[in-house]
């Protein structure tokens with residue numbers, strides 16, 4: 001199987017994952033710190049699971065956040081600066097170009113919020129990419145992984161991105177990959193990820209903190 005370079009986006013933590021605010025906001029003055037810890041733990045489990053896949057040659061995180069950068073580099077990922085204020089798809093295209101500039105052939109963009117990701121799921125998904133492919137999220141409307149074995153990535157993330165990626169010629173990849181499809185945007189998503197089993201950093205954080213809503 002050809003080695004894949006994975007591009008993972010992570011915006012400034014102070015602006016990231018605002019849909020988790022109903023959960024983290026319950027911590028009052030500690031809310032910003034709790035929010036940051038949760039986003040970082042999920043990102044770390046996602047990046048560590050990706051790096052553990054034998055199909056993955058490297059992970060490149062597109063970020064301007066120093067805390068994110070320190071964490072993912074400690075796990076073995078590389079980082080490149082963001083393209084500020086140009087949005088997610090510009091950041092991903094920038095990351096893909098940076099990966100190709102250092103020799104990457106096959107490039108994929110993956111969500112940063114997949115704490116239940118299993119390395120074997122990613123290995124299986126990447127093995128089946130016909131040219132350009134994508135993995136739809138658990139709801140079927142979004143995208144958690146967009147892959148280009150060669151050529152441009154053409155990222156179209158955002159609301160309705162599964163249909164947008166299909167319209168752009170990427171093939172929907174079929175497989176039983178619940179962790180790969182379970183992105184966490186809300187407290188309910190976090191519960192669903194917990195039911196699948198999250199990685200060690202998210203597990204430790206959830207055990208140490210009363211995160212459950214209500």
Ligand SMILES: Nc1nc2c(ncn2[C@@H]2O[C@H](COP(=O)(O)OP(=O)(O)OP(=O)(O)O)[C@@H](O)[C@H]2O)c(=O)[nH]1
Pocket residue numbers: 009010011012015016017018019020062063064082083085086087088091111112113185
């Ligand atoms: N580098 C980079 N990452 C981004 C950018 N916009 C979104 N992301 C990341 O892309 C991932 C998916 O984005 P969303 O799920 O929409 O995340 P979000 O904007 O943090 O979440 P909400 O505020 O809840 O909408 C998250 O990891 C974000 O940090 C951007 O402009 N640059």
Ligand SMILES: C=C(OP(=O)(O)O)C(=O)O
Pocket residue numbers: 111137141142143144156157158159160161162183185
């Ligand atoms: C950006 C996307 O999703 P979310 O905002 O749910 O992470 C997407 O699915 O393209």
